[in-house]
Amino acid sequence: MDPFADIETSQSENANSFNTGNSNNSTAGTSSSASTPSRYENQKRRDWNTFGQYLKNHRPPLALSRCSASHVLEFLRYLDQFGKTKVHTPICPFYGHPNPPAPCPCPLRQAWGSLDALIGRLRAAYEENGGRPEANPFGARAVRLYLREVRDLQSKARGISYEKKKRKRAPPQQQLSSAAPPTTSGDDA
Numbered sequence: 001m002d003p004f005a006d007i008e009t010s011q012s013e014n015a016n017s018f019n020t021g022n023s024n025n026s027t028a029g030t031s032s033s034a035s036t037p038s039r040y041e042n043q044k045r046r047d048w049n050t051f052g053q054y055l056k057n058h059r060p061p062l063a064l065s066r067c068s069a070s071h072v073l074e075f076l077r078y079l080d081q082f083g084k085t086k087v088h089t090p091i092c093p094f095y096g097h098p099n100p101p102a103p104c105p106c107p108l109r110q111a112w113g114s115l116d117a118l119i120g121r122l123r124a125a126y127e128e129n130g131g132r133p134e135a136n137p138f139g140a141r142a143v144r145l146y147l148r149e150v151r152d153l154q155s156k157a158r159g160i161s162y163e164k165k166k167r168k169r170a171p172p173q174q175q176l177s178s179a180a181p182p183t184t185s186g187d188d189a
């Protein structure tokens with residue numbers, strides 16, 4: 001009788017906006033249809049402000065123009081203290097368990113998916129705020145490598161596969177409709 005009873009999503013508490021299953025959520029959160037585009041934009045602006053704040057509080061203060069990949073990595077590590085994702089260490093008995101049955105003292109970190117999305121937004125924001133693409137520290141190789149490292153580490157520690165790569169698996173329609181006539185050389189009489 002209550003049509004809205006099922007709307008609440010359970011179980012996503014610890015998953016940091018990431019379904020571990022195969023559901024087809026886009027990680028960027030850009031559901032282009034229907035919803036307003038401002039949600040992504042708002043998040044991007046907030047991220048950009050956070051990073052600006054970080055630069056301002058940096059000792060010594062850091063100008064955006066001098067910001068390098070290593071500062072970006074520093075920023076990502078700094079964010080880990082606010083993380084909510086349990087990342088088991090190899091000596092933890094729950095290492096590799098997606099749903100541990102008991103608490104453990106392993107550290108909380110930023111989930112890889114969150115960092116990956118964050119970097120994407122900051123990378124765009126950097127250029128929208130006048131940064132030159134070729135100098136974009138968020139697109140630096142070191143940052144990509146770091147994210148890949150975090151992904152591998154967390155997928156092992158949490159027993160979660162992040163494989164979402166779109167491989168060219170299904171080739172686009174192999175229908176040679178009229179080109180090749182079927183080779184049925186049956187009996188014609």
Ligand SMILES: [Zn+2]
Binds near residue numbers: 087093106
């Ligand atoms: Zn643990």
